[in-house]
Each structure stands twice: as structure tokens, then as C-alpha cells.
Amino acid sequence: MASSRPDSRQPRPKVSGRVAGIAVLACFVAGCVPGVPVPLSPGGGVVTSQLEGADRVAVAISASTQLSARGAVPVVYLVAANPDSEAAAAAPAAALEGGAILHAGATALAPAVATELARLAPDRVEIVGGTSTIGKAVVGQVSSLLGEGASVERIAGRTAPETAALLSAGLFAPSAPIAFVASADAYFDALVAASAAANVKAPLLLVTRDTLPSSTAAELRRLSPDRLIVVGGKSAVSEAVLAGLRTVVPVVEQISGSDRYSTAAAVATKLFAGAESVLATAGTADLGALAAIPLVAGVAPDGTPLLLTQPGEQLPVATRDALMALEPAFICIAGPLPPLIRGELIGYSDGRLGLPVETATYPALDSGWHEPGELYTVIKATEIAYPSLVSVFSIGKSAEGRDIWAAKISDNVSIDEDEPEVLVDALHHAAEHLGVEQALYLLNTLTSGYATDKEIRRLVDSREIWIIFAVNPDGWVYDISGGEYHWWRKSRQHNFNNPNLGVDLNRNYSYMWGCCGGSDSRVWAWNYRGPEPFSAPETRAVANFVAGRVVNGEQQIKTHVTLHSHGEMVLYPMSYTLQRLPSDMDPTDYSVFQAMARKMAATNGYKAQQSSQQYPTDGDEIDWMYATYRIFSFTFELYPTEEQAGKGIVYPSDDVIARQTARNRSALLYLIDAAACPYAAIGKAAQYCAAVAASPSG
Numbered sequence: 001m002a003s004s005r006p007d008s009r010q011p012r013p014k015v016s017g018r019v020a021g022i023a024v025l026a027c028f029v030a031g032c033v034p035g036v037p038v039p040l041s042p043g044g045g046v047v048t049s050q051l052e053g054a055d056r057v058a059v060a061i062s063a064s065t066q067l068s069a070r071g072a073v074p075v076v077y078l079v080a081a082n083p084d085s086e087a088a089a090a091a092p093a094a095a096l097e098g099g100a101i102l103h104a105g106a107t108a109l110a111p112a113v114a115t116e117l118a119r120l121a122p123d124r125v126e127i128v129g130g131t132s133t134i135g136k137a138v139v140g141q142v143s144s145l146l147g148e149g150a151s152v153e154r155i156a157g158r159t160a161p162e163t164a165a166l167l168s169a170g171l172f173a174p175s176a177p178i179a180f181v182a183s184a185d186a187y188f189d190a191l192v193a194a195s196a197a198a199n200v201k202a203p204l205l206l207v208t209r210d211t212l213p214s215s216t217a218a219e220l221r222r223l224s225p226d227r228l229i230v231v232g233g234k235s236a237v238s239e240a241v242l243a244g245l246r247t248v249v250p251v252v253e254q255i256s257g258s259d260r261y262s263t264a265a266a267v268a269t270k271l272f273a274g275a276e277s278v279l280a281t282a283g284t285a286d287l288g289a290l291a292a293i294p295l296v297a298g299v300a301p302d303g304t305p306l307l308l309t310q311p312g313e314q315l316p317v318a319t320r321d322a323l324m325a326l327e328p329a330f331i332c333i334a335g336p337l338p339p340l341i342r343g344e345l346i347g348y349s350d351g352r353l354g355l356p357v358e359t360a361t362y363p364a365l366d367s368g369w370h371e372p373g374e375l376y377t378v379i380k381a382t383e384i385a386y387p388s389l390v391s392v393f394s395i396g397k398s399a400e401g402r403d404i405w406a407a408k409i410s411d412n413v414s415i416d417e418d419e420p421e422v423l424v425d426a427l428h429h430a431a432e433h434l435g436v437e438q439a440l441y442l443l444n445t446l447t448s449g450y451a452t453d454k455e456i457r458r459l460v461d462s463r464e465i466w467i468i469f470a471v472n473p474d475g476w477v478y479d480i481s482g483g484e485y486h487w488w489r490k491s492r493q494h495n496f497n498n499p500n501l502g503v504d505l506n507r508n509y510s511y512m513w514g515c516c517g518g519s520d521s522r523v524w525a526w527n528y529r530g531p532e533p534f535s536a537p538e539t540r541a542v543a544n545f546v547a548g549r550v551v552n553g554e555q556q557i558k559t560h561v562t563l564h565s566h567g568e569m570v571l572y573p574m575s576y577t578l579q580r581l582p583s584d585m586d587p588t589d590y591s592v593f594q595a596m597a598r599k600m601a602a603t604n605g606y607k608a609q610q611s612s613q614q615y616p617t618d619g620d621e622i623d624w625m626y627a628t629y630r631i632f633s634f635t636f637e638l639y640p641t642e643e644q645a646g647k648g649i650v651y652p653s654d655d656v657i658a659r660q661t662a663r664n665r666s667a668l669l670y671l672i673d674a675a676a677c678p679y680a681a682i683g684k685a686a687q688y689c690a691a692v693a694a695s696p697s698g
């Protein structure tokens, strides 16, 4: 439809140049974006605020509410409920005028929007887009909500680029220092450009991939900017359009990445390198990002660029890199994001994340596996997302100097409460990647389920759960280095006077070390036990950690599982001998081991048996755990079965991860529960655990 701007419209400010930002920044920090700031960093410098709301309409109302806390809101831009690039072009205009953006339906305002509009009582409402986007009935509704003398105008061209040109022409003065262009067909590019433009008080104009519309060219001639920034790659804005733009503006720069995430990151780092604040929002659907732009733009002196997140548990690499480069002190999160994404955002913003990233990557087809460099990020993000439940720490360093990361999970996690303790560890053997996924699955289950699952909450509240995610980080990194599998098992420690690297960490524990033919003394062997017990820093770290859990003479860890693959088995001591009841195995304890193993195997479909039934091993972890501390210690040999592995499934594809880790949920929860009194498995809680018998929930 044709442009239909009422003649009676009021004069607007024509602004070019900057306003001072420092005073406003203080306002920002003090609570211009209060929301529910979460002080996740005790004593730290980061300020995180959340624009709450279940959807973009509600988030926009949150933004306008916070904007109005700074003072009167003179204008509201009403844009489509499902915004496109035309709506994005309104953000720089709204930011320039100190206005808010709200969303309108095609035929009516949502009740909450109507209430907010009446509360704001702006002098002017600009309806962005034609009557097919926001109909005449809405104009009538808006007019009835506003006071005497307030005006309702419509800004609409026949196309989105025409509307953008009208928005620019109405507000931005000629001889602009800078202007922005994006494709009308790439919403998130346009959103990123709108955010950048709003931050520097510049207009956003639109093109299509293959066309430079005459309205856009004409408006650019009028603006005559010194510098034109095109946001988006060749697939969004063609060479021909770029050439056309160069005939209008002498200096045209294109900023783009391989996708929307890296495009946003490139704009942030190239144009806002000094930014101390960041706006973060979902990059798959607008969850309120557009309406948040006028709230944050121009407030911080070096700008508040927009960064995009993806679904799932991790940030896109480009977003992560941008956060590490910017190290922002303030972060505004627009709309609901998954907890781990929030945790990672906060972690990067205050420097708690950002370790050098391991370059080892899985083969491209197996990208669903967590890589060594992602492990710390995920567990740290979980700690930040659930600060009262999770504490991340390192139990020590590997031979090559990598941290061996662990987490404690419990209520009041910072306090060593007198609660039964459980230890879960994974990846003694480098190629047994599924163990890491199983450990991460448990961490996620205990944290994400805490609020809603009564059983999870009971266990987390009444136990202290320790997880060591990868005992052998060096071997893990080597096993996938170069993007291919190396069939590696051992650590990567140098052996004296021998070119063969590494030790079989699960033959390096001190109990019955090298006793019985269940390991090898030859350095090159796959099950080389090392030159002496605990010769490996990795096993020393595990042993020292477990020794540290002796409090007042009592080992606090009561149950343990070490995660290996494969075989689909639940194994229990002794490993070094085929005898069921050697002199170092208490007969009652043996009954407990059998009963617990059978209970767990009944839930996951594994086979329960004494470890040596598979093949005798000496110097292994579970014998040491039991013999040294009487811990009820098990090995889970995860998916697949021996038979499946024999048919070639040694490195399973990533599509098995979800099912094969969920499969052990009940078994792991049982092991955690059983820490209160393992003897309950044979009905002897009253005899062995008086306190537990009196209080069954532990």
C-alpha cells in the first residue's frame, strides 16, 4: 500500500552525533535494567539482568516498563507480533527518540499491550507497516487508549525497504557519520544491523539480495553518510547490490560471518571492541530482542552490541569467541534462554570461562560428543546456572598438565555437610568416551531435575555427590586428535628410556598392584601397569581426592562407580582374583555387592557379575576403593555389548548418546540413594546403619 503519513504529524528531533553516555551508564548499573538481577558472582564484577517474559510480546513489555523507569517515554513504535526486517528498521528510530517498541496483532492489541500503552501514555504512536500487518481496528483501539492531543501515525511503504527509508527520512539528519544496510530477507542480519545502528544513532536501510531499491538509494543520497556498513554475507546481499551501493556512498564496508551467529559476533567485535555490555538473545526466534534494543542502545558509552545464542546447552563458537574478546561487565538477557546457556553467558562475561580451548575434535560425523575443550565450559556453566547446587573444581593435573575436572553436587554445596557421599568417575581409558557423556548426563539430571523432581531433590538434599568427568584428559585429547580416532587407551605419560607413552590407569592403583597376571609390566602393552603403584599423576589425584574425604577418621564416600565401556555389565570386586571370598572380602559385603549389582542391572539391562569373571585385573580402582576404604565400588561397562563391539561398534555414533546415558538413570540414582546404607540392599540396615534405620530417607 502507499505511504499514508498524516499531515498533522508533530515535528521530530533531527539528531546526529552522540549524547553523553557516562551519566546514563551509572543509571544502567544502578538498576535501569533491574528485572531480577542474579548475583551469581559473589563479590564479582559482573551484572546480569534478565528481561523476563514468556514470549516476545511479554519481553517487550518488560523492556518498555524498564525504559519508562528512566523517565517519560515520548513515543511507542508498534510493530508486528511476528516481526520482520521492516519492524527491525524501527529500532534505531525508537532508540534515537527514547521510545519503546511494542508488538501489535493484525486486528487487535493483546490486553497486556493495551494496558502498557495506556500506562506509558506517549505523545505519539508510530504504527510500522501496512494495514495487512497491523489493521485499522488497531489504530482505533490505540487512539482510544491515548489522551487528548496524542497522535497515531502509520509509517508504511509498499515494501519493507520503502518503510525503512521513510523511518530514516523522518528522523535522521543529512551528513550522517554512518548508516547501516541489511537484507530485508534476512531477519537476524537486520536485527544485528538495527542493534548496531541504534547504538551509534544511525539509520538502518534495507535492500534485497539482488536489488537496491530506488527508495533506499534515494534515502542514502539524502543522508550522504561518510561510511556505510552492510551487515550480512554475499548470500544475503549480492555483489551487484554492493556495487550499486558504492555508486551512492563512497565507503562501503561489509561485515559478515559464516552464519547469523558469527555475523553478530563480527559486528560486535569490529564495531564495538570496547563494549562493556552486551545484549544476548536467541538466534532462532525473536524472543524479545527487537524490543530490547531501544532499552540498551546508547546507554553504555561504548555500545551494547547484540550477540545470538542457539538452542541446547552451549553457545555458538563465534558468540563464545566474541564474549572472550569483549569480556563485558554487564549483560542483558532478552527472553527465556536455557539455564546452561545463561550460565555460560555469565561465565564468559566475568572471566570465569575462557580457558584455552582444546583443539582436539571428534570426526565431523560424531560432533554430538562433548569435546575436551567443551567439558569445562559445560560444567562451569552448570555451576553458574545452579550456584547453590554445583561446585566445580580440579582434583589435580594430568601428566601433560591438564586439569582433571570434578564437581560436587548437593544442597548448600559450599558447606561440607554430614551427609552420605557418592563418587562417580569416568574415562580412565581414553577411547571410552561414553563415560564422559554418562557423567555429564548425571550432572544435568541432578541439576535440571532439582526444581521439579521430588526424588532428585531428596537425593541432592541428603547426599553429597562427587563426579570426576575424565580421569585421563591427555589420552582423550590424543584419541580424537586430528579429527580421527586413534584407538588409544592409556594415559600419555612419558616412560623412562622408552618411546612408548602412557600407563593403563586402571592397573596403576596400589592395591594388589601387579600381583596376579591381571596387568602387564611391559611398557608397550595395552595394559601396562606403570613402574610402580600410583606412578601416574592421574591415579594419584583420584587417590588423594578420596583420601581427603576421610573426616574424623571416617571415609564419607560410601558408594562409587567408575564408568567404562564397553560390555553392558555391572562389575564388583574383587577384580584381582577369581575367588569370590578371598580373605580380604567380607562375606556380608560380598552379599551386598551382589544384591546392589543385581538391583542396578535390573534397571539398565546390564549383566551383574564379579569383575574377575570378565577377566582378572590387578591394581584396578574398585579393588583399591573397597580394600582401602570399604567403599561399595562398582564398574559400569557401558554400551555396547561385547557382541556388538565385536561387530565393529567400538566408537559408537553420537546418536546413541541420549538413549544409552538415560538408560542408567535409575541405576545411578539407586547408587546415590544407597550411600545412606549399602547394607539395606540385603535387609540389614538396622544392624549396620542404626541412624538410617531410624530415618529411612537418610
Ligand SMILES: [Zn+2]
Residues within 6 Å of the ligand: 428, 429, 432, 506, 564, 565
Ligand atoms: Zn575401561
